[in-house]
Amino acid sequence: MNRRRIYSNWFMVPAMAIFTVFFLIPTVISLFFSLTVWNFDSFTFCGLDNFKTFFSDESLYSSIINTMIYAILTCVLKLVLAFFLAVFLTSKIKTKNFLRSVVFFPNLISTVAVGITFSALMHPTKGLINQVITTFGGTSVDWLGNTDIALYSVILTDVWKGVGVATVIFIAGMQSIDKTFYEAAAIDGASAWQRLKAITVPLSRPAMNSVIILSFIGGLRTFDLIWAMTGGGPGYATEVMASTVYKQYAAGYYGLSTAGNVIMFALIALMAFPLQKFLLSKEVD
Amino acid sequence: MKKRRFWYLFGDIIGLFIAFIIFIVPFIFMLVNSLKERKDANLLSISWPDALRWENFIEVFQANDYQIVTAFKNSFILVIGSVILLIITGSMCGYIIQRRSDKVTGVVNALIMTGLMVPAAILPTIWVLQRIYLYKTITGMILIEVALNLPFTIMLYRGFMNSIPLELEEAGYIDGCSRWKLYSKIIFPLLKPVTSTVIVIKAVTVFNDFTNPLYFLPGSENATVQLTLYNFMGQFESSYNLLFADVILITIPMLILFIFFNKRIVDGMVAGAVKG
Numbered sequence: 001m002n003r004r005r006i007y008s009n010w011f012m013v014p015a016m017a018i019f020t021v022f023f024l025i026p027t028v029i030s031l032f033f034s035l036t037v038w039n040f041d042s043f044t045f046c047g048l049d050n051f052k053t054f055f056s057d058e059s060l061y062s063s064i065i066n067t068m069i070y071a072i073l074t075c076v077l078k079l080v081l082a083f084f085l086a087v088f089l090t091s092k093i094k095t096k097n098f099l100r101s102v103v104f105f106p107n108l109i110s111t112v113a114v115g116i117t118f119s120a121l122m123h124p125t126k127g128l129i130n131q132v133i134t135t136f137g138g139t140s141v142d143w144l145g146n147t148d149i150a151l152y153s154v155i156l157t158d159v160w161k162g163v164g165v166a167t168v169i170f171i172a173g174m175q176s177i178d179k180t181f182y183e184a185a186a187i188d189g190a191s192a193w194q195r196l197k198a199i200t201v202p203l204s205r206p207a208m209n210s211v212i213i214l215s216f217i218g219g220l221r222t223f224d225l226i227w228a229m230t231g232g233g234p235g236y237a238t239e240v241m242a243s244t245v246y247k248q249y250a251a252g253y254y255g256l257s258t259a260g261n262v263i264m265f266a267l268i269a270l271m272a273f274p275l276q277k278f279l280l281s282k283e284v285d
Numbered sequence: 286m287k288k289r290r291f292w293y294l295f296g297d298i299i300g301l302f303i304a305f306i307i308f309i310v311p312f313i314f315m316l317v318n319s320l321k322e323r324k325d326a327n328l329l330s331i332s333w334p335d336a337l338r339w340e341n342f343i344e345v346f347q348a349n350d351y352q353i354v355t356a357f358k359n360s361f362i363l364v365i366g367s368v369i370l371l372i373i374t375g376s377m378c379g380y381i382i383q384r385r386s387d388k389v390t391g392v393v394n395a396l397i398m399t400g401l402m403v404p405a406a407i408l409p410t411i412w413v414l415q416r417i418y419l420y421k422t423i424t425g426m427i428l429i430e431v432a433l434n435l436p437f438t439i440m441l442y443r444g445f446m447n448s449i450p451l452e453l454e455e456a457g458y459i460d461g462c463s464r465w466k467l468y469s470k471i472i473f474p475l476l477k478p479v480t481s482t483v484i485v486i487k488a489v490t491v492f493n494d495f496t497n498p499l500y501f502l503p504g505s506e507n508a509t510v511q512l513t514l515y516n517f518m519g520q521f522e523s524s525y526n527l528l529f530a531d532v533i534l535i536t537i538p539m540l541i542l543f544i545f546f547n548k549r550i551v552d553g554m555v556a557g558a559v560k561g
Binding site (some may be wrong): 005006008013023030040088093098099103105107108110111113116123127131168174217221223245246249257258261265273 | 374400407539
């Protein structure tokens with residue numbers, strides 16, 4: 001049978017047309033506009049000035065650092081928490097289906113709604129979290145107002161919302177592990193911890209890689225949670241790349257904003273692609 | 286054996302307790318505060334309201350000249366338009382990519398998969414939208430959502446096509462089916478399970494999208510549900526009861542979807558993650 005005749009390339013045209021016009025073309029021309037000072041009607045070429053500004057201005061530069069902290073921390077926390085949650089939720093406890101749903105559900109609600117709720121819970125004087133801390137004799141913490149803590153408060157909220165997806169990915173991975181491995185190990189007298197280390201960890205590697213890549217990229221692109229909780233503040237303590245792109249746009253610095261976007265591409269290309277290559281190469285053996 | 290059963294019971298109790306504190310308390314918090322009087326809600330406590338004030342919800346509906354009604358209408362148009370287009374274009378493209386593996390489909394596949402990682406270039410996209418007169422229109426917004434969600438959709442369809450045997454198409458081809466009929470009468474009905482996954486997951490994603498409408502669909506008459514919520518945040522800063530009533534209004538559709546399609550959603554997310 002002639003494959004070329006049955007499967008026409010024309011079938012890909014609608015998808016590719018939309019994808020090209022609304023994603024590929026903007027991505028390519030962003031490389032050009034990041035080298036200009038422009039509004040939507042005209043532009044002046046200015047070489048690498050936008051990028052120089054980005055790396056010399058402290059508030060802009062710190063957004064790059066914050067993005068990395070955010071991506072790495074959310075990724076690590078989700079990975080570790082989700083792994084142990086998945087081990088717990090694949091055991092023989094009775095309420096596991098209910099608990100899986102409970103852990104997963106926050107992922108479906110709007111990020112803005114989550115942001116609003118957690119800002120209220122983290123309120124410096126009235127917030128529920130501080131109420132609990134002070135009842136137990138601790139001192140209340142200004143979760144979102146303290147420049148040293150604010151970023152980490154948002155990170156924790158992100159983990160709260162996103163750990164469910166990572167958990168279900170791990171659960172799917174762990175359920176596909178052959179049960180006989182565990183039985184054999186148990187007969188040989190391996191402890192629960194040894195079985196976890198020698199069987200569960202290596203055999204849920206594909207799931208682990210998906211979780212790492214997904215949450216790392218998600219972390220690099222984060223915007224709405226930051227925007228709903230702190231708006232980048234206090235000062236620029238929680239400013240990330242995506243919020244800088246928005247702020248520079250709102251302030252009318254379109255060139256800087258586009259340059260910020262290009263730096264985001266570069267971060268993803270320089271960090272996520274090699275990370276994925278590395279993880280996949282580990283998966284083979 | 287008895288000892289082990291005790292530990293599982295212990296695990297159940299600890300699990301329920303921690304899940305309650307960490308995952309359920311925030312929802313109770315939203316709910317009770319959405320039903321309080323303004324003064325009580327502003328205390329941000331989790332106590333049960335003295336009297337249930339359902340009027341809060343009516344007040345949210347009436348705010349800003351029934352803006353939330355317009356917003357729900359906009360969001361639904363956006364969701365329905367994007368999901369229909371995604372299904373049609375995504376299934377056709379995923380079908381061909383999986384069936385024909387040559388240079389062209391290889392390039393197409395590689396390009397589309399970059400879309401899974403690379404974020405959208407915001408301002409150049411606005412520039413393109415302005416050039417074709419689609420900026421600040423629902424049509425433009427639908428096309429953007431389709432472009433940004435195509436990679437995931439195509440990946441799901443491509444993965445599912447693996448499990449559909451070639452024989453059906455061969456038989457259809459020999460019987461003289463046209464290419465379009467092969468796809469629309471034979472393949473597309475077989476893709477039903479993955480299509481329903483795409484519908485649910487993409488409806489949730491598009492409905493919850495805040496960033497893209499913020500950039501590409503500004504203007505109060507165009508506001509989507511997420512944007513009204515964001516606007517309320519500034520406007521109702523001192524009336525948390527209304528703010529949380531709005532939060533609840535937005536969360537309930539998702540809760541209903543989740544109750545009915547729990548397995549679909551979870552399976553779809555896992556399939557997308559593992560194959561990517």
